[in-house]
Amino acid sequence: RKEVEQDPGPFNVPEGATVAFNCTYSNSASQSFFWYRQDCRKEPKLLMSVYSSGNEDGRFTAQLNRASQYISLLIRDSKLSDSATYLCVVTWFSGGYNKLIFGAGTRLAVHP
């Protein structure tokens, strides 16, 4: 089983749609959780952190469920510019450092 699993997609949605991605992780000792965005042939960039209480940043809402070991990302009112791959990232301390474990990503394509 992969340490961090995501549905690879692609999710093809029209502009204005609401779309949700889930991510599951295997290590119950995971400490921090993030969503990164990666545009085609570009580097990953931090989109938002994910907190136990849930957090919102404009059209983006992230949720964490520690009991079920999954995190989610909700995008409301999708824009063409939201088309990208969304990477779920989980961290835990192992081998002397904070390991970042990246999911393989979920691809989103927003069309007119």
Place this chain on the structure above:
Amino acid sequence: NAGVTQTPKFRVLKTGQSMTLLCAQDMNHEYMYWYRQDPGMGLRLIHYSVGEGTTAKGEVPDGYNVSRLKKQNFLLGLESAAPSQTSVYFCASTRTEYPETQYFGPGTRLLVL
């Protein structure tokens, strides 16, 4: 302020050749990392450094060596390239050990024939 830069952007090697990838950051960050990204897989950590003169192994270190002689530079070396090392390589740096401050370079695409 250029952030994190990587050289070269793209390279083609023949099996058995060697090369060095350069990562440079101008943010005075202590921590630097080398990852590889392959289709259908998440980024995987190759090596990392917690400061000038220090390096340590990540998840997939075999076939790679690194050096951090200067704080701003982190070099990744392939002594004898293999087709399995065809990948996109990303360098990242952080001011502290906390991952939310991690900044990535633009990547180096390497093809080993």
